Amino acid sequence: MDIFQYHQINAPQRLLMGPGPINADPRVLRAMATQLIGQYDPYMTDYMNEVMALYRDLFKTKNYWTILINGTSRAGIESILISTIHPGDKVLVLVFGRFGHLLCEIARRCKAEVYTIVVPWGEIVIPDKVEDAIKKIKPKLLLTVHGDTSTTMLQPLQEIGDVCEQYNVLFYTDATASIGGNILETDKWKLDAVSAGMQKCLGGPSGTSPITLSSKIEKVIRKRSCVESGIRTQEHKDGCNEIIYSNYFDLSMIMDYWGPQRLNHHTEATTALYGSRECARIILQDGLNKNISRHKKHGRAMLAGIQAMGLEIFGNINYKMNNILGVVIPLSINGNQVRKIMLEDFSIEIGTSFGALDGKIWRIGTMGYNARKDCVMQTLCALDSVLNYLGYRTVQGASLQAAWDYYEKHNND
Known part of the structure; x- marks a missing residue:
């Protein structure tokens, strides 16, 4: 192999005005050029805590478990669904574009019993249809995209959150394309889980997925995971009834890594964390x-x-x-x-x-x-x-x- 045929990366200058990714804010790129430190260095764990606090403000939530998943937006989606859905669970998905179909696919891979409300592309789902379907199906979870870039539509969520609370249905939304550029009220709209991505309104590169989890869905996740390992506590083993099919996306283990225990699960993507922190800092500093x-x-x-x-x-x-x-x-x-x-x-x-x-x-x-x-x-x-x-x-x-x-x-x- 002639190594000299491979030149230094020198990508052309583009103005990215499509559905994402977009050009990253130069301040984010500068933050990502910062030297690495150890994953348990006090500076690093402080940065992790700061990220949790910053993203609580972006998600408009008081949820303690507001953390980063290392991977693209889809990693955030999969971590929540694979850690929450049991085989045979009934799941209702609102489909008004390409990414509603993606939620259906992932839920089926989790062996869920998937039901859908499908509307023509270019429209949104009205709350009355959601309530009628919930009363008929009695799902464990309702899944939807907030803003679907395939159709450019923004699904209203507040009334649906009220319906989910009334019928004790867990409510998840993918806010990858909407967060930071559209109103998103996690607590006010009674959302139990939200995942997002960096490469759109947040102004960063793809590769990190911020998520937030309510205490209600945390309890489901803790019972969903059961790992027989010497580093796991007996408290987390008690009451577990099934092993989830992913180690990397096991949110129970990831929460232990981000929480006060700092139990080893993976090596945090330090450079991506720097960038994610800077994205949130810039937005919140400006308002x-x-x-x-x-x-x-x-x-x-x-x-x-x-x-x-x-x-x-x-x-x-x-x-x-x-x-x-x-x-x-x-x-x-x-x-x-x-x-x-x-x-x-x-x-x-x-x-x-x-x-x-x-x-x-x-x-x-x-x-x-x-x-x-x-x-x-x-x-x-x-x-x-x-x-x-x-x-x-x-x-x-x-x-x-x-x-x-x-x-x-x-x-x-």
Whole structure:
């Protein structure tokens, strides 16, 4: 092997304006360049405790068990489901996009009896349907995505939380795409478990999944795990009735690692923890509500510009996420060709979608570090130019003017 054929990594400069990942905040990247320390160094355990405190504020919760799972957003999802679901448990899943189907798949791998409420992509599930299904099915858990980037829809959760509490159903949501850029109230909405990811509104790189767990679901998790090991305490062995099928995602063991006992489970991903801590610190220093408003402001400016091009918006706009927009691709245009030219000639990335929407919509994100005016204006300018180049005529300059008008009107928002 000729080792000299492998050059130092030097990735091209891209403006990532798709559904995620996005460009990480430079402050996060600097934090991640910090030297490693031992996993039980007092500085390291202090940083872990700080991460728990910071993410409680981001999740809007008092849950003690607010921790990081080393792995992408899917690792957070799997850790919660595999540690909570017993084979044969009834699970109800709300499906309004690609990632609802993912929750179904993972639940089935946990050998759950899976029931679904499926609505057309571009819509959300109304609470009355949820209550009717819960009364009929009597599930142990209800699973949903908060914001599904495949459809750009944001599922309202508060009334569903009230229903779950009334019927004693554990309530989990995947907030990977929504947290930090949309209102999320873990305690107020009676959520028992929430998982998230770094690569969208939080402004960091993929690879770490923050989660939060209520005391109610903690009790279920503690009974779900039974590991015959000398380092486990008798307290945790008592009452255990089944071994879960994953060591790495066993939340009972991970909680012991993050908790006061610091029982060894894995070596914490130090660099990822530094980055996750910095993501939360930046947002909370600026103000969580202000960060959400920033996402709303730049998302609405992008919306105004897209509409001024005469392009159709996908889905029920009343339930659109602040941080991502679905744009219907005109029939006369090859959507992938547009994306290719934007990437090659402007170094801007936008996304397409999955399944029935593949090739039918673009997904344009304004999130995290890229929820900025210059990013919005650059993307609108590039898309407008490419569309006209390919024969789709717009009133050139109208999209930028619409965005400028929006910014001027909402300058103090």
